[in-house]
Amino acid sequence: MTCDAVRDHLDRYQTGVLDPADRDLVDIHLAGCADCRADLESTRFVAGQLGSLRREIAPSVDLWAGIAPRLTPQVRRLSVPIWRLAAAAVLLIAASSAVTVALIRRPRPEVTAGFASTEARYEQAAFEVAGLYQRARDSLAPETRLVLERNLAVIERALGEARAALRTEPANRAIEAMVVAAYQRKIAFLERAASLDRDS
């Protein structure tokens, strides 16, 4: 038996659970190998000390104060499994498509003035926060970026459908509200996405 093989057996040898055939071979090797005898003595010695080792040690200060501020909702959202995000994305597409179809089929109301400037302000805000996300995205893990950008594509699609519906019915206040809601969802999503690199 080689030294390596003997060392593999030493823990069971010194606790008396090694099978008799292997035990005899280890005994023969130990009789002629000072190095392995030293390893056996060290193993026995340390095993005798391990019972005194504490399984738990209390920190000298309460560490919770440094943990609680780091438990941000953004961090928790990042931990949602990808399959749940994918399922949510499918539901969002279905819901936004159904709402769009329902709105398109409604009769046209009177024209509302001033929504174009509202939409322009939202578009500018979305553009600015998209810039923030672009600067942050390189520090995110590739799989995180993939999930974020798939979800962003879903939000963009919902926004595009809402805007298309508004072109069909330019004065429909319900569709205007839907466009605004879609912009707000996009801006909030991009803000959260841009902040993820600070939380990681």
Next chain:
Amino acid sequence: MVAAAALGDEGAFEQIYRAHVGRVYALAVRLADNPSHADQLTQDVFVRTWERLSTFRGDSSFTTWLHRLAVNVILTDRRSAWRRTRRITPAGDLIDLEPEAKTVPPGLRLDLDQAIAGLPPGARTVFVLHDVEGYEHAEIAGLTGIAVGTSKAQLFRARRLLREALDR
């Protein structure tokens, strides 16, 4: 409690922290280079736990799951530190890039924790994971990036050093 914390209940998560911090801190303080770093590592472990709670499926006990996550967080931190060291030292096995073991004043009688703290980092990591925490050499090799044979050699090196430090 774990389910409530996974849904974002910070009160439930604080209870989890209170129940497990002693075990996690014991692991961190034995693997870290100094106690203040153990504080930071323990905090990092619980923040990571919060982030990963929704992935806990109950395939093992929560304690086992948390413990493995803690080992991963601590060893990842160690690997990062070693990589930073390796940028300015000749390339080699990470486990060999060790500062010298802390010296023990002659005549001072140590307890086992003090003797473990005096081990070189590579031997200390393997000893804590194998003899204290019960990991197998193959698992240690996977966690630390060293060969199984290196893990075995480091274990016997650690045991010999501990005996020399304590049995005098």
